Structures are given as structure tokens and as C-alpha cells.
Amino acid sequence: MSPSVNDRVAGAALGIAAWLCGGISLLILIWVGVEAIPALNNDPGISSLLGDAHWLPGSVREPQFGMLPILAGSVLVTIFSIIPATVAGVGCAVFQRFYAPKWMRTFLRRVLELLAGIPSVVIGFWGLVVLVPILQKWQPPGQSLAAAAIVLAIMILPTVALTASTALKNVSPGLFRAAAALGMGRARTILGVALPTARRGIAGGVILAAARAIGETMAVVMVCGNVAQWPGSIFDPIRPATATIALEMSYATAGHRSVLFALAFFLVLVVGAAVGWIAFRKPSTPHRR
Amino acid sequence: MIGGAARLSRNDRLLGAAGGFAALVVLVGFGAIVFDLFQTGTASLSIPFLVGKVENGGRAGGIGPVLISTGMILLVCLAVALPLGTGCAIWLSEFASKIRFARAITAGIDLLASVPSIVFGLFGMVFFCRTLGLGFSITSGGLTLACMILPIVIRTTLIGLSGAPSNLRPGAAALGLSRVSTIRHLLLPVAIPGVVVGTTLGISRALAETAALIFTSGYATRWPEGFDDSGRAISVHIYDLAMNVPGGAANAAASALVLLLALLFINYLATLLADRWLLKRIAPTSE
Amino acid sequence: MSSLLKLHPVSAVFGAFLCLNQSCTDSSAVEKITVTGSSTLAPLVADMAGLFEAKNPGIRIDVQAGGSSRGILDASSSLADIGMTSRNLKAGENGLTSHRIALDGIALIVHSQNPVSDLSHDQVISIFTGKTEFWNEGNDRKIVVVNKAEGRGTLEVFLKHFELDSADIDADLIVGENQQAIKTVSGNPLAIGYVSIGAAEYEAANGTPIRLLAVDGVTATSKTVAEGTYPISRPLLLVTKGHAVPAGLTGRFVEFCQSTAVHELIGSHLYVPVRE
Numbered sequence: 001m002s003p004s005v006n007d008r009v010a011g012a013a014l015g016i017a018a019w020l021c022g023g024i025s026l027l028i029l030i031w032v033g034v035e036a037i038p039a040l041n042n043d044p045g046i047s048s049l050l051g052d053a054h055w056l057p058g059s060v061r062e063p064q065f066g067m068l069p070i071l072a073g074s075v076l077v078t079i080f081s082i083i084p085a086t087v088a089g090v091g092c093a094v095f096q097r098f099y100a101p102k103w104m105r106t107f108l109r110r111v112l113e114l115l116a117g118i119p120s121v122v123i124g125f126w127g128l129v130v131l132v133p134i135l136q137k138w139q140p141p142g143q144s145l146a147a148a149a150i151v152l153a154i155m156i157l158p159t160v161a162l163t164a165s166t167a168l169k170n171v172s173p174g175l176f177r178a179a180a181a182l183g184m185g186r187a188r189t190i191l192g193v194a195l196p197t198a199r200r201g202i203a204g205g206v207i208l209a210a211a212r213a214i215g216e217t218m219a220v221v222m223v224c225g226n227v228a229q230w231p232g233s234i235f236d237p238i239r240p241a242t243a244t245i246a247l248e249m250s251y252a253t254a255g256h257r258s259v260l261f262a263l264a265f266f267l268v269l270v271v272g273a274a275v276g277w278i279a280f281r282k283p284s285t286p287h288r289r
Numbered sequence: 290m291i292g293g294a295a296r297l298s299r300n301d302r303l304l305g306a307a308g309g310f311a312a313l314v315v316l317v318g319f320g321a322i323v324f325d326l327f328q329t330g331t332a333s334l335s336i337p338f339l340v341g342k343v344e345n346g347g348r349a350g351g352i353g354p355v356l357i358s359t360g361m362i363l364l365v366c367l368a369v370a371l372p373l374g375t376g377c378a379i380w381l382s383e384f385a386s387k388i389r390f391a392r393a394i395t396a397g398i399d400l401l402a403s404v405p406s407i408v409f410g411l412f413g414m415v416f417f418c419r420t421l422g423l424g425f426s427i428t429s430g431g432l433t434l435a436c437m438i439l440p441i442v443i444r445t446t447l448i449g450l451s452g453a454p455s456n457l458r459p460g461a462a463a464l465g466l467s468r469v470s471t472i473r474h475l476l477l478p479v480a481i482p483g484v485v486v487g488t489t490l491g492i493s494r495a496l497a498e499t500a501a502l503i504f505t506s507g508y509a510t511r512w513p514e515g516f517d518d519s520g521r522a523i524s525v526h527i528y529d530l531a532m533n534v535p536g537g538a539a540n541a542a543a544s545a546l547v548l549l550l551a552l553l554f555i556n557y558l559a560t561l562l563a564d565r566w567l568l569k570r571i572a573p574t575s576e
Numbered sequence: 577m578s579s580l581l582k583l584h585p586v587s588a589v590f591g592a593f594l595c596l597n598q599s600c601t602d603s604s605a606v607e608k609i610t611v612t613g614s615s616t617l618a619p620l621v622a623d624m625a626g627l628f629e630a631k632n633p634g635i636r637i638d639v640q641a642g643g644s645s646r647g648i649l650d651a652s653s654s655l656a657d658i659g660m661t662s663r664n665l666k667a668g669e670n671g672l673t674s675h676r677i678a679l680d681g682i683a684l685i686v687h688s689q690n691p692v693s694d695l696s697h698d699q700v701i702s703i704f705t706g707k708t709e710f711w712n713e714g715n716d717r718k719i720v721v722v723n724k725a726e727g728r729g730t731l732e733v734f735l736k737h738f739e740l741d742s743a744d745i746d747a748d749l750i751v752g753e754n755q756q757a758i759k760t761v762s763g764n765p766l767a768i769g770y771v772s773i774g775a776a777e778y779e780a781a782n783g784t785p786i787r788l789l790a791v792d793g794v795t796a797t798s799k800t801v802a803e804g805t806y807p808i809s810r811p812l813l814l815v816t817k818g819h820a821v822p823a824g825l826t827g828r829f830v831e832f833c834q835s836t837a838v839h840e841l842i843g844s845h846l847y848v849p850v851r852e
Contacts, residue, residue, distance in 0.1 A: 022397030056727035059743040096306025117493030170452030187300040215405030225589025226750035251727025263372030271403040346619030532753040
């Protein structure tokens with residue numbers, strides 16, 4: 001069967017769209033990479049970027065550019081926010097799909113959509129004036145990895161919940177009928193059939209959410225404390241890469257600016273490696289009989 | 290729907306309670322934030338605030354020009370991201386014959402999804418503003434945002450398309466339907482809810498974005514006269530009022546409330562449209 | 577100007593395309609200048625620009641925020657006609673003329689529950705370098721030092737005044753904008769930070785629980801800054817390329833920003849007008 005002309009034209013047009021979409025990330029990598037070259041090369045050089053103990057780019061006496069604690073800060077804050085967000089988000093989606101009465105289903109959906117649209121600066125500001133003082137009384141100084149993780153979890157939860165909800169909705173009704181015929185209860189159907197079937201959709205949402213968490217800037221900057229250090233506990237201040245770029249980019253002069261681009265480049269690489277690992281991992285076979 | 294409602298076991302109730310608790314946490318968190326906004330912002334909300342120009346750094350006056358700029362940025366963003374994103378998703382799902390290509394593109398999109406918004410801002414500043422010569426403009430901001438929300442649109446559309454029953458495609462082929470009409474009449478209706486979710490999530494993300502826009506669409510608060518004008522988006526305005534302008538907190542909260550109301554309206558509209566569209570496509574004879 | 581001209585053909589094509597959809601004003605008739613730089617100054621200068629535009633129809637002044645260093649960079653690379661900076665020019669930043677449009681003091685602030693109201697020069701240094709760790713003799717109220725992020729105008733002025741290097745400061749928390757510093761200190765009874773004096777005065781007067789500390793016995797107010805007695809202050813500058821007052825619209829706008837016509841505006845933005 002040979003495809004019609006229409007099909008070929010459509011296929012080509014859509015193909016171009018697809019390659020364009022896939023290519024943008026390459027474009028970004030190249031642009032950021034080019035700007036980062038001086039810093040990676042010799043000013044101050046990659047050994048300084050990865051080897052220095054401290055982050056003191058503005059010091060006149062002895063500038064230091066150790067960005068490992070900063071990259072670690074990004075990874076830590078993402079891990080600590082994605083876990084509660086995934087648990088609560090998927091829980092929310094399950095409740096919304098399988099337990100909530102109809103009016104509440106729509107209501108919850110609206111709330112989640114709105115939550116996704118609250119500007120990060122508003123959530124950050126709320127975190128700074130409401131959440132941080134509470135944490136400060138309990139575990140000073142308040143601005144900390146924990147505060148950043150909580151604020152981030154609130155921000156990315158809607159992404160997890162909404163995509164999980166869509167994925168659960170797409171589970172074929174036949175599966176539910178089969179489960180019912182087998183005498184499976186509601187909980188067993190959800191845990192044993194619905195969630196495993198919707199796994200890929202949910203995972204996609206979690207990846208999107210994790211990406212947002214590691215890339216979030218304006219909210220994190222206000223509650224994380226911004227001290228570039230290896231945190232001793234989750235109540236210590238940390239400084240993620242995005243916060244560093246946001247705090248310093250506008251104020252950086254030539255060499256420092258290139259270092260920040262290098263930081264952005266490394267950040268994209270770290271995330272890219274993680275995403276690539278997930279994407280290129282052999283998909284384990286789902287339960288299909 | 291599932292499980293006999295009459296015999297909810299203890300496990301069922303437990304799972305329901307856990308899910309309900311998660312939902313409650315979301316509602317309480319959201320409620321706390323919105324309550325805070327209402328407390329500080331309601332007093333400033335009025336019609337003159339919505340249509341007035343920005344005065345005294347935002348402490349006084351309204352947000353009229355900011356709303357117009359935001360709308361224009363969004364228009365550019367969606368005009369680019371929606372066709373490109375859905376097109377890409379359909380190609381990946383229906384046309385990509387070589388797994389390796391599809392995987393490469395998917396990886397590119399996943400990478401794009403993971404690029405921090407502030408890096409989009411830097412990229413937009415160098416690429417759209419400088420290299421393409423668009424300067425600080427609404428177009429630059431919209432294009433930067435389009436890059437940013439593309440992965441969301443693509444992924445949610447893909448999720449929607451993957452919901453199409455797997456026997457749909459061979460069935461359509463057996464009936465002699467071309468691929469284009471299979472997509473138009475069978476697959477798109479299935480995918481539309483996904484596209485709508487993607488669009489609303491994308492709009493939410495775009496409207497909430499600050500970091501990427503400060504560097505691209507800029508800071509100007511005058512009435513925009515064209516797409517090549519610099520225009521301050523509402524989230525940038527909120528950021529500036531909250532962080533840079535002493536005494537700007539009330540108007541910042543009011544602007545945030547306006548943003549939330551706008552989102553509520555957009556989300557409602559999107560769902561409405563999707564439902565209409567679905568009805569017309571799937572059951573044209575039932576009305 | 578050359579880099580702006582280089583961009584022109586592309587934007588012209590794009591502009592023409594956009595004109596199809598809108599009432600396109602004839603852009604050649606509009607005289608336009610761009611001002612970029614300090615986020616501290618941007619709201620003020622944007623308002624000045626608005627006032628200037630209202631008085632002079634047919635001109636456009638685009639104000640973009642992005643930090644002092646960027647203002648200086650853009651002005652010297654001619655990407656912008658005027659740069660805004662909230663610190664003095666540094667050693668390597670040559671070929672620019674600075675125009676002072678206002679003054680700003682930097683106030684040390686603590687939570688209003690903190691009994692301290694006055695610190696000496698040396699005490700400030702001792703606290704910020706981590707030598708003094710506690711507020712009290714009993715050593716149970718640990719000082720939380722709130723520092724500004726690298727490169728901020730306030731940080732550079734602070735360091736210069738106390739003759740410190742950024743490596744000397746032992747910070748417990750680091751913040752960016754003034755409001756963030758104020759909210760951090762007002763939420764933490766053990767914190768000490770430093771911010772723009774006008775902003776601190778405004779917040780303290782409007783019920784935010786912070787106190788402005790006197791330094792070496794001089795109270796921190798806009799008044800002592802204007803009188804020149806308060807020791808930590810900085811100029812807010814516009815910078816232009818070259819060594820003379822620029823000609824044309826740029827020069828007229830700079831002059832306008834230094835005139836008495838904008839003194840009220842400067843006051844409403846909580847800065848101190850320069851009186852000769």
C-alpha cells in the first residue's frame with residue numbers, strides 16, 4: 001500500500017516540526033556552550049570550576065569558582081521535592097479519578113490548574129513570609145533545603161497530578177471490567193491494574209515535574225538561603241545553580257558571566273544525562289498477556 | 290465505575306483516605322496562598338486598576354498596559370507552540386518509521402523540558418534578541434516562551450494519542466482511510482483532551498514565567514504599540530513590585546489575583562471548547 | 577551606534593511583517609533611546625522617562641532592568657544609549673561619563689525585637705566577618721548574618737566602606753533584592769542585614785518589624801544621607817559613552833533626570849535628590 005500525496009506532504013510537514021522541536025535543545029546547548037568556552041578553557045579553567053572549595057566569584061583577593069556544591073544543591077533540592085510531590089500528586093489523581101464525587105472532580109482539577117499557574121514569585125514570597133518564619137522558630141535559620149523542597153513540591157505537584165490524572169483516564173475501560181470480573185476490589189484494581197497501566201504517562205509527568213523543579217528559579221531564590229555549601233542537614237541553607245544564575249547574572253562582568261554560563265551548561269548536562277538515562281533505558285515490558 | 294460500590298473493603302477505604310488526604314493537602318496549601326493574596330490584594334482590585342496605566346513604579350495606577358503586553362506575548366507563544374507541538378507529537382506517534390529518529394527527537398524534547406527557565410531566558414536574549422535582531426520585544430518573549438512550553442504540549446498530546454485504542458489504526462487502514470483523514474477524524478478527537486491539558490498547563494507555565502521574560506520581553510510599562518515593542522509581562526510586574534518596589538506588595542497581590550482569575554477563565558474556556566469539539570466529532574448525528 | 581545599525585535590516589523586515597496586522601505608527605518619526613542597568617534604579621528612571629515622554633511628544637525612552645554591571649556594559653558597547661548603575665564605576669570601567677541623579681544610603685537593619693540600636697564601625701566588621709558570633713554575653717543568641725549576593729550594588733558599597741573583601745564575610749544567609757533582605761530580617765529576630773535606606777525607612781514606618789541601626793552614633797535616615805553625615809551612602813548614576821555630556825535626546829534626558837523637576841519623583845521612590 002503506497003501512501004497518498006496528501007499523506008506524504010503531511011508526513012513531511014510534521015516531520016519538519018518534529019525535527020525543529022528536537023533541534024531547539026541542541027541550539028540552546030550550543031549557544032550556552034559557546035558563551036561558556038572562556039570559563040571552561042582558562043578563565044578560570046575547568047579544574048578550578050570543579051576543584052575550588054568555595055564560590056567567591058566577586059572576591060578581589062582570591063576569587064574561587066567551586067561549582068560542585070552548587071550543582072549538588074540543584075540535585076538535592078530536586079530529589080527532596082519530587083518525592084513528596086509524586087506521592088501527593090499521584091494520590092491526588094487517584095482520589096480525583098476513582099473516589100471523588102463528580103463535582104469535586106472538576107473542582108480539584110480547577111484548583112490544580114490554578115496552582116500550576118501561580119507565578120513562582122508569589123509562591124516564593126509566600127514561602128519567605130509564611131513558611132520560613134515557622135521553620136525558623138523550629139530549626140533556624142529557616143531558609144534551607146527543607147524550605148526550598150516544600151515550596152518546590154507545592155509548585156510541581158499540579159504537573160504530576162494533572163498528567164497522572166490524564167494517564168489514568170486513558171486506561172482502557174475493558175481492563176476495569178476484567179478486573180471487576182475477577183472480583184478485584186477497588187484498591188487492588190487501582191494498585192494492580194490502573195497505576196501500572198498508566199505508568200508511562202505518570203512517569204512522563206514526573207519527569208516534567210522534576211525538570212521544572214531543577215529549573216525553578218524565582219521561588220527557590222527566596223527560601224533556600226543561597227549559601228554555596230555542602231549542607232550538613234536538610235535545615236541548612238543551600239544554593240542551587242538556577243539561584244546562582246539569577247542572583248549573579250545581571251551583575252556579572254565578563255569572566256564571571258562566562259562562569260555562570262558554564263554553570264548553566266553543566267546544569268543542562270547533568271539534567272540531560274538523567275533524562276537521557278531514563279529515555280534510553282530499555283523499556284521494561286509491562287504486564288501484557 | 291470500578292469495584293462494587295457495595296463492598297468497599299478496608300483496603301479500598303484506606304487508599305481512598307490516603308488519596309483524599311493528598312487532595313486535602315493540595316487544597317489547604319492552595320487555600321493558604323490564595324488567602325494571603327486576598328488579604329493583601331483585594332483592596333487594590335478595581336476596574337480602574339485593570340485598565341489604568343502603571344504609575345509611580347507600580348505603587349499607584351493600574352496594570353492595563355501590562356495585561357495587554359501579557360496577552361500579546363501569549364498570542365505569539367501559542368501561535369508558534371501549538372501547531373509545532375501537536376505536529377511534532379503526531380509525527381512521533383504516527384509517522385516516525387525509524388525508531389532511532391523518534392528516539393533522538395524524544396530525547397531532544399526531554400532535554401528541552403529539562404532546560405531551566407532562566408537558561409531559556411539567557412538563550413532567548415542571545416538568540417532572539419541579538420542574533421535574530423528582534424531586540425527586547427513581545428515577539429522575543431513569546432518565542433522564548435514557545436520554546437519553553439513546547440515539551441509540555443508535545444508530551445501531553447502524546448499521552449492523549451497513546452490513549453487511542455490500538456486497533457483503531459489498522460481498522461482505519463483496512464477501511465481505506467488515508468493517514469491524514471485517520472488523524473483528522475479518529476486520532477485528533479482522542480488526542481484533544483491531551484492537547485487541552487497541554488495548552489492549559491502551557492499557558493499556566495507561560496503566564497507564571499518570570500525568569501525567561503525579564504531577559505527577553507523586558508521591562509517597559511507603556512501601552513504596547515506593536516509586537517516589536519518591549520512589554521512587561523504580568524509575572525515580571527509582580528516580581529518587580531514584590532522585590533524591588535517598597536510599598537508595592539498590595540498591588541503585587543492584586544496583580545497576582547488578576548492573573549489567577551484570568552487563568553480560571555482560560556482553563557474554563559479550554560475545557561468548554563474541548564467538550565464541544567469532542568461532541569461534534571464523535572457524535573455528529575446525536576444532536 | 578554601529579551595532580544597532582547592524583541589527584536594523586532584519587528587524588525592518590520583521591517590523592514590516594508585523595505592520596500588516598496593526599496600526600503601525602511611522603517608526604522613523606519617533607526618536608528613541610534605550611536605557612538599561614540597575615534594577616534598583618529602573619523603576620525610578622522608568623517614571624522619569626514617562627514624565628519626559630509626556631512633556632516631549634514624539635520620543636520614546638525604553639528602560640530595561642538588568643543590573644548595574646549590565647548597564648555599564650551596555651553603555652560602553654553602545655547597546656544602550658544610557659546605562660544605570662547604583663555604584664561608582666570601577667577601575668577597569670573606562671571611557672564613560674557618569675551623571676549623578678540621586679543619592680541612596682545603606683542602612684544596617686535588625687528585627688525590632690532585637691535590643692541593639694547602635695553599632696560602631698568595628699562592631700559591624702566583627703559581626704560580618706564572624707568574629708562576633710552572638711548577640712549577648714550568654715552566648716545563646718547566635719547572630720544570623722544576611723549578606724547580599726555577589727555583584728550587587730549594595731554589597732560593593734558595603735564592602736568598600738568597611739574595607740572588606742567578599743571572601744572575608746561569613747554569611748549565614750544570602751539574598752538578592754532589598755525587599756528580600758527586609759523580609760528575611762523581619763522574619764528572623766536574630767538576623768542582621770543591610771539594605772537601601774529609603775526602602776528600610778518606608779517598611780519600618782509601615783509596620784514591618786525592623787529597626788535601622790545607627791552607625792557610630794549617626795542615625796540612619798534619608799535626612800542624614802542628604803546632609804552628608806551618614807557614613808555609608810552611594811550615588812545613583814546614569815552613565816554615557818565618551819567624555820562629554822552627550823548631545824541630542826540622550827543629553828536632554830540626562831539633563832532632565834538631574835533637574836529639580838524630578839526631585840519630587842525621586843522622593844516618592846524613596847531616594848535622596850542631589851541638592852547642589
